[in-house]
Amino acid sequence: MTEQTVDRLAGSEGASRSQWGDVWHQFKRHRGALIGAITFLAIIAAVYLGPLVWTTDPQYVPPTVEMIKARDFRPIYVALVDSTAKTSWAHPLGTDNLARDQLARLMSGGQISIAVGLAAMIVSIVVGTFVGVVAGYSRMLDGPLMRFTDLMLSLPLLPLSLVAVLLFRESLAARFGPEGGIFVLIVGLVGFTSWMQTARIVRGDVLALKEREFVLAARSIGTKDSKMITRHILPNVMSPIMVSATLGIAAAIITESALSFLGLGFPPDFPTWGKLLSDSVDRMVLYPERVIWPGALISVTVLAVNYMGDGIRDALDPRIRGR
Numbered sequence: 001m002t003e004q005t006v007d008r009l010a011g012s013e014g015a016s017r018s019q020w021g022d023v024w025h026q027f028k029r030h031r032g033a034l035i036g037a038i039t040f041l042a043i044i045a046a047v048y049l050g051p052l053v054w055t056t057d058p059q060y061v062p063p064t065v066e067m068i069k070a071r072d073f074r075p076i077y078v079a080l081v082d083s084t085a086k087t088s089w090a091h092p093l094g095t096d097n098l099a100r101d102q103l104a105r106l107m108s109g110g111q112i113s114i115a116v117g118l119a120a121m122i123v124s125i126v127v128g129t130f131v132g133v134v135a136g137y138s139r140m141l142d143g144p145l146m147r148f149t150d151l152m153l154s155l156p157l158l159p160l161s162l163v164a165v166l167l168f169r170e171s172l173a174a175r176f177g178p179e180g181g182i183f184v185l186i187v188g189l190v191g192f193t194s195w196m197q198t199a200r201i202v203r204g205d206v207l208a209l210k211e212r213e214f215v216l217a218a219r220s221i222g223t224k225d226s227k228m229i230t231r232h233i234l235p236n237v238m239s240p241i242m243v244s245a246t247l248g249i250a251a252a253i254i255t256e257s258a259l260s261f262l263g264l265g266f267p268p269d270f271p272t273w274g275k276l277l278s279d280s281v282d283r284m285v286l287y288p289e290r291v292i293w294p295g296a297l298i299s300v301t302v303l304a305v306n307y308m309g310d311g312i313r314d315a316l317d318p319r320i321r322g323r
Contacts, residue, residue, distance in 0.1 A: 006260035024314040033311020036304035043301055047110030058104035059269055070099035075289050106293055109271040110222050113253050116186055120252035124190025127196025136206025149196050157193045165264045179269045190252045198244040204235045227298055239316035250302040257298055273298050
């Protein structure tokens with residue numbers, strides 16, 4: 001095969017691959033991002049599809065006599081090192097002090113924590129993108145919006161979240177129910193207190209895009225501002241938006257876990273990974289696995305999402321994509 005034939009084949013292969021094909025090809029080459037994506041999808045599948053297989057009710061508390069017999073079971077792997085440990089194949093990860101199945105509670109808690117992370121990320125990205133695009137495109141609104149963003153960045157967000165939970169928890173619970181009210185409250189708190197970084201990044205990219213030739217050409221032919229933003233500006237700032245989205249999931253999960261750990265999250269009988277950690281601290285010396293499992297799931301999920309963000313950033317950067 002001649003050198004010209006090789007070059008022609010390479011050129012045809014590059015031409016046949018779409019832009020998103022190039023993005024996927026670069027993403028696959030980032031080993032950490034690929035492992036992170038597989039891990040995150042595996043966790044989502046486990047927490048959402050697992051209850052279809054493991055049908056034990058995570059909130060079921062047996063009657064007093066049965067509860068005394070079934071509480072404080074250890075995970076079955078503990079029996080490998082401690083033959084005297086009380087274990088049962090009916091509860092492979094053990095039970096808590098109320099005889100509730102730990103495996104079912106971990107899956108139920110994962111559903112809530114991931115749902116909060118995804119919903120809060122959507123709120124944060126929508127608000128941050130809107131503020132960043134408007135501030136970068138409109139010179140008149142740039143100053144006020146960025147000063148407001150700086151003001152939000154200067155606020156102590158965790159104390160502010162604690163105060164907001166105490167003020168609005170009861171009213172939202174009365175309107176949406178105990179679980180729905182706290183879900184709306186936490187999603188709103190996390191979403192509306194984490195959009196500032198996205199806004200600043202998007203604004204910087206929009207300021208640079210405004211001076212590009214294709215934007216100047218579109219403006220010279222009388223393109224409306226709304227069409228300019230939706231057709232020319234937004235598609236070219238998708239890279240930082242998607243990176244912020246992945247990192248926003250991790251930040252939202254950590255914030256929800258912190259609020260639940262402090263006892264200001266979901267109701268006591270409604271498990272989340274943070275709430276499981278909080279409930280297990282008092283007895284972590286006797287039953288360390290009750291702290292290890294939810295803590296490990298939070299850490300692995302956040303680490304996987306962060307690696308996904310790194311891979312998406314590299315894949316969407318045209319300066320890196322060809323390497």
